[in-house]
Amino acid sequence: MKKLLHVIHNPEKDRWQNRNQEAFEELFGAGSGRYPERAKSAFTLRAPEFSGGSGVPFAAYIHPNNPDTGAYGGMSFVLFPIPDGPALLAMVVGTQGLSPDEEVLGRPGHSRKVKAICAWLNKKYGQGKMVAWAKEDPVRTDLDIPNHIKQSFHLYHDAFKRYGKVIYGFFAPQEDQKMTEEALKAFLDLLLEERGQGLLKGSQKDGETIREAYFSHLMAPVNENEVLDLLRKKRFVILQGPPGTGKTRMARNIVERFYDHHGTTVQFHPNTTYENVIGGLAPLQSDEGLGFRFAPQKGFLMKAAEIAAQDPTRSYLLHIDEINRADLSKVLGEALYLLEAQEVRSRQLELPYDFGSPFGNRLTLPQNLHIIGTMNSADRSIAIVDIAVRRRFAFVKMWPQMAVVQKYGCPLMIQAYRELLSLFIEQASDDALELLPGHSYFLESNEEVAAKALQVTLVPLLEEYIAQGYVAGFADSVRAYIQWVNSLR
Template sequence: MELNAFVDAIKEYAQSVGFVPEKNGIWRKDINRPSNEFENVAYCGFIREGQEPSGPYSDFSLCFMPEKTNDDTNSISACAIVLVVGTQQFMYDGAIAQSPFTRRRFLRLNSNSRVYYKSDFSNITDRLPELTTKLKEEHPRIRQFDERFGPLVVAFEVVDIKNDFTVEDIPYEFKKWICAYAEFRGWPTNDTQRKEVVDVLDKLESINSKKSLTEDEIYKILLRDKYIILQGAPGTGKTYTALNIAEKFKNVKFTQFHAETSYSDFVYGIKPDTASNTLIYKDNPGVLYEAIKEANTGKDVLLIIDEINRANLSNVLGPVFYLFEKNTGNNRKYKIKIGDLEIDKLPETLYVIGTMNTADKSLAVVDFALRRRFTWITLRPQVIDHKDFRKEEFLEFENMFMRHATDEELNLQPGQSYFIAADDEAMKQRLKYELMPLIKEYINEGFLPSAKDEFVNYFYNKIGELMYE
C-alpha cells in the first residue's frame, strides 16, 4: 500500500468518529524522510489536545509506525500500532494511567488478535519484552522505535498490510484501535460517530465476559483430572453446572460445607446412640467414606462439595488431605485409616467437584497445597441465550464494574442468574431485594469505593429507591 494513502485513511477514519484537529486532539505526521532515516522516526498519530504541533509532548498518544517494503519504494507492508506516552511523560493522564479501566479499554483489543500490553499503564520505566523480540525477529525495519521509546510504550500490535484500502474499507485492526482511543478521549459528539464506535468495539469481548467453559468441556476436564473446583462470583452458575454434570453419573453424593463442618461430618467419626438407654457411641460414616466405599466396587461416583471454602479445610480433611493427589501411581508408602478402610489413594472411579464463591471474603483462604491438588475452573458473568435474560441491565452492571473495580474486585461482579426475570416488574424486584443489598454490602465492606455514587444513582433511576437514606 502507498504510504500517503495509508496516512490519509487513518486520519479520515479518525475524523469519522469525532476527531477534530486542533480542537480535541493534535494530528502529527512525519513520513517524508530519507530512506536512511525513515525507520528511525517516521510515524503518524494523535496526541492529547493542547500540545504543540511538533516537538516533545506528554501523556498518552496513539501512533502508527509504518514499515516500508524496501528502501526504494514508498509502499508499506506492515505497521506497528502503538499506545505510547510522550517523552515529557505524564502531565494530565497520570491518574487515568493508574486506573484499571484505562488498561481494560485497550486490553479488550486482544480478543481477536495478538496485542501486547503492560499490566500497569503508569509504568514507563520498563520495556515490554515482546516489543523488542517481536520487532527484531519479524519486523526489523521498524524495530528502531523500540530503542528510542521502548519504556514509554504501554500497548502495541503489529499489523501486516497485504492490500490497499481507503477510509471506506479500512481494516478492522486499525478501526478498533482508533475507536478505543476515540472512546478514551471522548471524541464522538453525535449519534453517527457514537454508533460507529459502539459497533466496532461491540465486536470485542469484554474482559470479564469471556466465555466460560461449557458443561461438556468441564465434564471432560473432570474425567481427566478427577478433582476440580468451580469458582466464581454469586450467580455465575457454579452449583447449577455441578448438578447438570451430575446427571451424567448414576451415583452422586452431595454435601454443603459450613463453618461448623468437621472431620466427623465429612470423613468419619462417632456420635452418641440416642436410641440406647445408656451412653454409648456408634460409628458415623461421613459422605466421603460412603463415596469411597461405593467407588471401591468399581462404580463411577461423583461427590459434589458445595461452598467448599466455608469450612476450615485443614480440620475437615485432616489426614485425608494426603489422598487428594493426582498421578501418584503405586508409589505411596503410607496408608490412611478411615473407619474400616485403609487406603493410600482415592479410588480411580471417584470424582469430586467443589464449588467456591469468590465474592465471600469472610471465608477460609484456600492454601496452595489444596490448590495444587485440584483443577481450578473460573465461571464468569456472561451474556446467555435465555428468553428471560435481561441483557441491558446485565451490561449496565458490567460496565460499572469495568469502570471502577480493581482486578481483584472483578471477582465480585454478579453473575447472569441475577438478570433472569420474566418482565420489568420481576427485574425491579431483583434489583431491589437482591442486587441492591449485595452492592451495598460490597461497598460497606470497603469494596468499589469509587462506584458508590454511580450505583446510588443507578438504583434510584431504575427502581426509585435510595441505597442510602
C-alpha cells in the first residue's frame, strides 16, 4: 500500500490519474499486494485529472457495472484530495443511487461495521478528538453531514458541500502514516468483503487483527473493575444484555470479591410489589382475635439500608437479579426520589407507618448503600422504560465475547458461535442485535457432547425468538442456522 499512502499524503495535481492507477494495481497480486489478483475485477478505478474548474477532485473505487463516465451508483471508496493536507478517506454512495449495491447498503451489518471502524479509529488515534465519522444509516442520502462535523473538518469543505449527503463514513488522515495505513486497510478490507473477496494468505492475519480491533467496538467487553468504579461513582448500576453473557455471575462476583460478601441478592418477578421492596403491613401470628394481626414489615430495600447504616465506613451492595421483570416505577413508588447518587444531603421519604429502628417513619438511603441490577434484554415481557428510572441508574451493556468462547469452547463451539455472531451482526436490527445469545451457550469443551449441548440449550432459545417475532427480519437465516445445528452429531 506504499503507493496509495503516498497518493493520500502527497495529493499533487500532476499525474493524478496515473498515480492512482499505479497505486490501485499495487493492491492486487502476490508480492506487494494485499488482495488476490481476481479481486481486481470487483472494482473500477475512476480518478479524473484535476480540471481546474468548479468540480471536486476525487479518486473512487466503484462497482464495475457503472458506466465509464458520468454519475455512478452503489457503494464506493473515495479519496478527496485537498491542496494543503492529506486526502480524505471516505465511504460514499454514488450520486446515481444505491444500485447495484442496494442489498449491501441496506443491510444493518454494513452500517454497523463502518460505524465500528470509525469508533475504533477515534478511540485509538483521536486523543480526545474526532478523526473519523460515520452516518447512522448509509441509505439516507437525503441527510447531510451535521454542521458541527463539517466545522470540525473544515479543510474538506468543498467535498462536504458537494457530496455531504452521500458520504456515510470518513477518516481524516493526520501526520502519522501508520494511522492512515490502518484506516485504509479497514475500509478496503470491508469493501472487498462486501464484494465477496478475501485477502491474500500473507495478509490474512493482519486483516483479522484489524477486524477484531474494530469489532471490539461493536461489542465492547466489560470487566468487574469498570463496574466497580461506576458503583463507587454512581452507586446505582444496571447490567443489561442478552442471556448467557455473565451478568448475574459478575454481580455475584462483585458482591463476594469487592464487597467481601457484605451484600445480598434478591430477584424481581412480575408479582413483586411495593411492600416487598420498601415495606408495608403484613400479617403476624398473634394470640389475639383471629390469631393474627397486621404490623409494619420492612422490605428488602429498607433492610439493606438498615444494614448499611450500621457501619457507614463499609459499603453494602444490594444485587437485584432480573430487575426488569418488575415495573420499577410501581414497586419503588415515591422511593424513586431517594435514588439520587449525586445528592450531597441525604434525601428523606416520609412513610405511612412506623417501621421501628433505625428509620421509624422516615426512610433514607445511606451513601454507602450501592445497588446493582441485572437485566435480560431478551425478556421483553416487562421492560424498564420510565425515563425517571433510567436517569437514576448507570446502564452497562454486556455483550457476548468471542475471547471467552475461544478460551473455553471446543472447535465446534467456536465455529457455531462465529457463524451465529456473523448472522446477527450482518442481518439483525439494533433491537434484535441485543438478543444475540451469550457466550455461556458455547463453552462446552468436549467435542463429543458439544452438538447435543447446542441442540438442547441454544436451539430452543432461537426457536422462541422466532415464535415471538423477535428476529422477524431474518427469521429464515435463523431457521437455516437451526437446521445446521440439528444436523450435527
